[in-house]
Structure formats: C-alpha cells, structure tokens
Amino acid sequence: MDWNAIYPGPEEPTAEQLSAYVSHPLWDELNRWICEVYSLAPRYTYSRCSMGRGWNVKYRAGSRALCTLYPTPGAFTCLVAAPAQAEALLPTLSAYTRELWNSAKPMNSVRWLSLEVSSPQVLEDVKALLLLKQKPKHAGQA
Structure with missing residues (x-):
C-alpha cells in the first residue's frame, strides 16, 4: 500500500512504523549511525514534493540539512547535497x-544526489558523503 495513503498526515508515523514499512536492514543501520555519530534525532516531516510525497525523515544539524530519507516498501532513498570536495572521494x-x-549538475558548489540505498557499498558511500559534509559531534565515532 502507498505510504501516503497509510499516513496521509497529520498523523505522524513512529520510528517503528517507518522501519516496518521500509523493511530493509540498511534503513535501521543508517538511521542509527546518523543518530549516534551526529547526536541528532530524526525529524519526521510531511512533504508534498514530487521527490517523495508523504512522510520522510530529515536530519538537521542546527540550520543545516544533513540529509533526507524517503521511505518506500522494501527500499529507501537518501537525498544529500554533496559538496564540491566530494570529487576527491570519487x-x-x-x-x-x-x-x-x-x-x-552543480548548484551553488553542491551536487544534489538522490541515492537509492540498496547495498552495503551504497550505504558506505552515503556515510562518506555525510562525513565530508559535516564532521561528527564526537571524535572517533565515524
């Protein structure tokens, strides 16, 4: 069933409901990693954008967006603004x-990457891009 139909808003889904809907082990791993490394809590927001209508998960460090996760059945996408320095990681x-x-295409010295996190290798790519974008809160936790 379509995520937007299950939770059309304003009823916010729980972390457990999101995890059950996505039903992909890398979903929980990435969420846990971001929370631990950056000492951030997820923010559930309802979006009407074409990228992923419905509830998504945003991580923000102060006023800066770290990434947005878009849940789908059995999969998910991570949207991250990769800085120009990411070219050295390629x-x-x-x-x-x-x-x-x-x-x-670069926009204001960043490239918006919408990564379908479907393998451990792509998960590691996401982590590397996030570490480049924002240093962890606690040294040695990467």
Whole structure:
C-alpha cells in the first residue's frame, strides 16, 4: 500500500512504523549511525514534493540539512547535497554513486544526489558523503 495513503498526515508515523514499512536492514543501520555519530534525532516531516510525497525523515544539524530519507516498501532513498570536495572521494565510491555524481549538475558548489540505498557499498558511500559534509559531534565515532 502507498505510504501516503497509510499516513496521509497529520498523523505522524513512529520510528517503528517507518522501519516496518521500509523493511530493509540498511534503513535501521543508517538511521542509527546518523543518530549516534551526529547526536541528532530524526525529524519526521510531511512533504508534498514530487521527490517523495508523504512522510520522510530529515536530519538537521542546527540550520543545516544533513540529509533526507524517503521511505518506500522494501527500499529507501537518501537525498544529500554533496559538496564540491566530494570529487576527491570519487575513486573510493561505488560506480553507482560516481554515475550519479557525474550526471548531477552543480548548484551553488553542491551536487544534489538522490541515492537509492540498496547495498552495503551504497550505504558506505552515503556515510562518506555525510562525513565530508559535516564532521561528527564526537571524535572517533565515524
């Protein structure tokens, strides 16, 4: 069933309901990693945007957006604004992420990457991009 139909707003889903809907082990792993490394709590927001209508999960450090997670059944997408410095990481990233980087047009010195987190390698790419974008709150937790 469509996520937007299950939770059309204003009823906010719980973390457990989101996890059950996505039903992908990397979902919980990425959420836990972001919370631990950045000492952030997820913010559930209802979006009407074309990227993913319905509830999504945003992580913000102060006024800066770290990333947004868009849940789908059995999968999820992470939207991250990768800074220009990410180009130095390209040789270490998956072919999938490199392809997204090369196809994204720079806007204000960032490239918006919408990564379908479908494998441990893409999960590690997301973590590397987030670490480049924002340093962890606690040294040594990356």
